[in-house]
Amino acid sequence: MIAAGRVPDSSYRPTSLPGMGLGDIRYEHVIAATEEFRRLGRDKFLRTYGFGRAMSYELVLDGRRYDSKAIAGVAHGYATGVFWKARDFSGGAATVARCLRELGFVVETGEPSSNRAALLARLRNLKVSRGPGNPAPSRHQPLSLLWAISRAADERPRLTPWPTFRDEVGPLLVEFGLPNAKATPEYPFWHLQGSELWEVRGIPAELAKRMPTTGTFNEHHPQAGFTAETADLLRDPVTRLEAIATICETYLEDVDRQALFARTGLSGYTTAGDLLSPSEDDSADGATDEYGRAIGPAPRRDATRSVIVRDETLARKVKELEDNRCQICDTTLRYLNRPYSQAAHIRGLGSPHHGPDELQNLLCLCPNCHVLFDGLEIYVDSDGLVRGTRDDRDPRPLRRDPRHPVDEAHIAYHRTLCTLTARKPEGG
Structure with a gap:
């Protein structure tokens, strides 16, 4: 999808932007970046080149949406041989969007904060039923939405056939x-x-004036899921x-979150990092003597894992700025001298x-x-104090070196995760 009225010209170069070098990027470099994006898939592409998801500006091409800053960074690599990462941009996403638009591409942006507020308001006001003698709202819609959000997080198709919905959501209910x-x-x-966040397709109009019977669903195999607008909003982590x-705070306050997230495919929200929970399935039984003591070396098992490539330069930088001293407990450790x-x-x-x-x-x-x-046992409150999610420790300030900037949005994200699992943190 090219901006109306512009014919792409491979020799065209956008106005050079001081200190950024985006003027080196040409139309064909952006196309090459989008082709690699499609080939690798969004998650692998962003991990490979050190970018997070776009918060507002997205390049739109042939019906697909791309994270604009990541595309520009990789396009710069195709242009110059130097592949930029997020930290290499001296300007904001709006500057990147201007560059891509000058090249003839469509870059779309909305008002994520207001759109997000409207989405959350609709979630708080679902038209849920209440059974006779039970004042609690039905959990059918909230549980179904969590299941659908899990699919969105996995980038699965927006609409789901009725048999799949029935067979997967039914046991959750x-x-x-x-x-x-x-x-x-x-x-x-x-x-x-009724939430205006959901649509159903595949039911003939003459049968859709009231809720169809289960038999009608089974006969016509309709599909349902988030509207396109809602799905786009939920792409933002x-x-x-x-x-x-x-959803959890409004309708599922007394539900075991750990069990619920495990069943709905949202177990990633029970940790802030990459910690792996021990599992009996991961252990290997070795030979033991009559007293249960191991005989011989520990057994081994071949395994293949996909791991995220982190920028070791950044890791060294933060350790250097903080003098290898823990920002929470002030501990300084030594290992191998x-x-x-x-x-x-x-x-x-x-x-x-x-x-x-x-x-x-x-x-x-x-x-x-x-x-x-990472295990969501501690968090940083809105005043910069480190607290325990179980109220089992005295608060203490997070130490910060003036040269080490910390994005409060990331702190708030972690705090929300803690709220989700422990329901203790507040603020932010």
Whole structure:
């Protein structure tokens, strides 16, 4: 999709922007970047080149949407051989958008804050039913929405066929619905349209004047899911987290979040980082003697993992700025006769958080505090005090070197995660 009235010219160069070098980018370099984006997929593309998800500006080409800053950084690499990362831009996303538009591309932006507020307001005011003798609102629609948000986070198709919805959501309603409530997945499948966030397709108009019967659903195999506008909003990790928190706090206050997230495919929201929960399936049984002591070396198992490539320069930088001293507990460790600390991302790099690999998203922590921070046991409140999510520790200020900027938006994101699982943190 090219901007109306402009014919792309491979020799055209945008106005050079002081200090940025975006003037080196040409039309064909942007096209090459978008082709690599499609080939690798969004998540791998962003991880490879050190970018987070676009918060507002997106390049739109042939019906696809691309993270504009990441595309510009990779296009710069195709133009000059130097592939920029997020930290290499001296200007904001609006400057990148101007460059791409001068090249003839469409770059779209909305008003994410107001759109997000409208989305959250609709989630708080779902038209849920209340059963006779039970004043609590039905959980059918909230549970269905969490299931759909999980699909959005995994970038699965926006619309889901009725048989899939029935077979996957039905058991959720049995397990997490109100006591003695009947599991009727056909009701949220149809009535979520009242939220203005959901649509149903595939039911003939003459049968859609009132809620169709289950038999009609089974016969016509309709599809349902978020509207295109809602799905676009939920692509933003911050909006997605706020939507999940809103649903849980409004309708699912007494539900076991750990179990619920595991069942709905949202288990990534139970940790801020990449910690792996121990599992009996991951252990290997070795030979033991009659007393249960191991015989011989520990057994081994071949394994293949995909890991996020972090910028080690940034990790060294934050440790240097903080003098390898934990910003939470002030501990300075030594290992092999050298100072030892860990660079901890505030908003995790991997799915579903998609945080940026940048200095503003890093803390210098000792291993103990790193584990507690990633495990959502501690958080930073709106006054900059580190607190325990279980109120089991005295608050203390997060130490910050003036040369080490920390993005408050990342701190707030982590705090919301803690709120979601422990329901203790407030503010921000």
